[in-house]
Amino acid sequence: MFRQLIRKWSGPKVYNPKSIRPEGVMGKNYSIFSHEYDVIIVGGGCAGLRAGIALAEKGYHTGILSKIFPTRSNSVLATEGLSASLDYQNHDSWEFHAYDTEKKSLGMSSKSSVVKLCKQGPQAVYDIENYGMPFNRTPEGKILQIKSFGQTKNYGQEEVFRTAIAGNRIGHCMLQTLTSKAMKVDCRLLVDYTALDLILFDGICHGIISLQNCTGDVHVIKSHSTILATGGFGSAFKETAQSRTCTGDGQAMISRANLPLQDLEFIDFCPLGLYPKGIKLPNELVFMGNLVNNDGQNLKIDANLDKDQIVRIIAQEIAQGRGVGPDKNHLHLDLRKVKDWQLEQTYKGLRNFIRNLGGIDPETTLVPVSPSMYFNIGGIPTDSNSQVFSNTIKSPVQGLYAIGEVASSSIHGASIIPGNPLLETLVYGKAVADIIESIVGPKSSHKDFPHYIIDQTIERIEKYRIAKGSITLSEVANRLRHTMSNHFGALRSEQSMNEGLRKVYEIAEMMKDVKIRNRGFIYNMEVLECLELENMILLCKQALAAGKDRQETRGVHVREDYPDMINPAQHSLTWLKDIDKVVSVKFSQVEIV
Template sequence: MADVLNHLSNNLPRRKFDAVIVGAGGAGMRCSLQLAEAGYSVAVLSKVFPTRSHTVAAQGGIGASLGNMSEDNWYWHMFDTVKGSDYLGDQDAIEFMCREAPKVVYELEHFGMPFDRNPDGTIYQRPFGGHTANFGEKPVQRACAAADRTGHALLHTLYQRNVRARTQFFVEWMALDLIRDSEGDCVGVIALEMETGQVMILEAKVTVLATGGAGRIWQASTNAFINTGDGMGMAARAGIPLEDMEFWQFHPTGVAGAGVLITEGVRGEGGILLNKHGERFMERYAPTLKDLAPRDFVSRSMDQEIKEGRGAGPDGDHVLLKLDHLGAETIMKRLPSIREIAIKFANVDPIKDPIPVVPTIHYQMGGIPTNYHGQVVVPKDGNPNAVLGGLYAIGECACVSVHGANRLGTNSLLDLLVFGRAAGNHIVASKLKDGAQKPLPRDAGDNALARLARIDGSKSGENAQDVANDIRRTMQAHCGVFRTSELLEQGVQKILEIEARGNDIHVKDKSQVFNTARVEALEVANLIETAKATIVSAEARKESRGAHAHRDYPERDDASWIKHTLWFSEGNRLDYKPVTLKPLTVETFQPKARTF
């Protein structure tokens, strides 16, 4: 079989580029822009048309201390991010991101991004959860917004600039596996063209993973159906550990029963959360920031209201987001898409009635471990952060780690821009373009071809969507807003059982052209790797920190658990590495209790 696969892989069509970027969201296109404008030949692979990437769904804003609406500076932004991360974020990377934030926003403005404006022509900024002035003294207006369509505006702006720079887009292509040589360096990817079913090797001097998150391992998710953890799956199969995968953010306001996102910008504009008694309950949990406390805090508060019988609706299973008091003019100007979503998915007009909302899985804080240049780092010879040659990861699929145990709203779009740009600049400064292309190993692509051969040759077996749905049900039931040792232990066993079924997937349609069933079968392997990493890491962390709320260990344990989790697919094993507590130029923010 190995000889047959070697023969097939040696005869696969090949194309060579300076850089191959997997993913055409905000991070991928910000990186490709730097490289294309520097004269690199750049291929960007995307499962969907670039402006349909999931960044388009981001609504609220980009965090940056411009100070257009109120006094602000990057140091306060850094403090909020460190505190928001529940002190698990790497403080060197956080300082870098917060210092760079104004620069990348002004760059976007010069690219033509249509930000909302203040009367004096400056960029409009709204308040957002966890963002404060003077180290938590009061809320600050830091979210640079384009109404409630900020991600949409960002993605279109970057796509237009990339077209101008002659970036080459491979639309409706799925990367299947990384290719590593005998020295462990990454030398490209093997990918599938959906239109034809053809498999191709794309050789590269540098490969960048920008595949986004994996929220589709949960049943109730704000994520698009394309968010199946492809980057994490590829990395895990290539022997690269996944970092801090136990930390997943539940966004407080997904439309109840639908999961569609209602931006935190609604609360930034003055929207408030109510229980069935019409009580503004967040005043009890976070007396200073109230509805604008960080997302993990608000989600747990909402969940507690529901569990204690104060939920709204006939089943008492959600709370209410009230914004009618803002007035029709403000809603139509600042939140037009939210009104449209509420009418379509909740059957309510927020100008008149509150929106039913419930915490919904939204964002992964963990991912492929990197430094703040975007280089993938792995443990080697006693160094927990040894650079892996030829491979970068940026955006939600990467763990820099600027978000630690909990991400602040608006820091996701900022993460895409800062580290997409930083990776591009680092690649250019490294002069990789001037170097020679490393030769491919003899077995390049064999594992991916074996998976395809197994699917194409199947006569019977499991349905891909049945397996995927069982993953989602298991994660929803055993790894939710609140977790227990018993639930997590049961969940680990169930996911391992599902993994065995995932190796026996049968696709009835054996055609090659636009065979979406075949693509879904390939995605299952990535869902399984991501789900395993998440639930195994969560079961092992015996504390509550950020988005990981463990009922059996309700307190944060700084003595034992200020450390990053590393999960390895081979052997399904865990290791740990220290958090970087030393910033680049300022004093360390020491861990303190989080109050709001």
């Protein structure tokens, strides 16, 4: 009855595959529904919502597909602020912002992409302000901006106030604002769907194949333009500042389509992750409080150090056996002497945030912290128009785009400046709508594609639904997360990454022997977890392989055995279509134009 009610608005059933399943069960077990959109956006975070708003305002029939309701997307955890040169406060300019961004990229950014981000940044901030974004304000009523790591004016000569904030909850506020606006402009929110595969045929993307979680039905979504905005794969790490919904779905869809991924080894870590969960605390607390090791000694953190250097200091302190706790795998942050007004003035509600999520009172207790996975810099290679590259790299796949964290857009390069990732979601979310408008208009007719593409996806679902192995999913997931945190953290070496890669190959073999108890279709979370684990294994293999082959230290990729940087800079490109295969790695020169 429940499935029948849901199906009333799911769209017409158009196709039942005829291929035999492993148990001899015909495809009739899976009802397949068809939808047609001008544009389908996969991912309901800030990037996906901003793109959806811009496209709907242009008259495109737009759908935003998400595993969870947009206000619960991973963007809700963003706390670093929104950086743009609004100028009125301290004579900042977009040229200074671009200089800082290119400098931080260490030769791995594209000038056109950086200029686009920084030049269009102020208007992007004013746009979301007009939507109702509750920024912190100056006494004059203007948007308050604070200092953050790596932000200067006069080309590195002076510090600048460039980061707009909304207390300690800017991601939450942005999601609320953008979701409200998206619903007003009539974006169709397809909630509780998991994207599985691209419909890629003759070099053209015709849409996606997805699974409706609440019914177990397969939904074929045809579109002229497909935008991937699915975020990163932070769920593959034990200590992560990302949501457990970040399982690399978009990147894995690209891999299964036999397209390359770029620079997956570049993963940003925040210095202060609330141990053991990894939830990010503001970077500036490292200067307000004191970091304490197991000898009770305070670590001296120079105020001139940037975020990446602080991460390295904390990671080295732990690696050298001076961590605290039974496993000596974290440090303590002493905030007991920090005055309440000092925190509340900028980070309103931070003390309660730590109390609620960490179960400790920072006024009386030391706060356990360790570096935590925060942001995937690498991902799907795109040009400055957000178009996804094909295997020839310089020719885009028609109708396929990627924005936000899922994309390797040559903005951040080897390291990020706080506030740039959130700005990227707004600037490139709006810009991709302009690009699509210049290529294809709304309400165009859709083309057919071979049905065997759907068959392949259903076979993958069914393989896990009928699995009768002996290994539990929690055992596989825990082993993967421990492997990535232990062997692909803030400090790396060839020996450690080789060991990590060996373990991930073993984990891939474990997937052939997983135990599934639920044979049903409605909310079969075991099958969904299998599909997500498969995605993460695909990406972890490629990240470790690329990291092992990049024999240098550059930005967030820190090699203890190769401490020097090699110029000219190169992008890593990896291919892996199936978790049973071996990763292919190549390097290409960075084009800085």
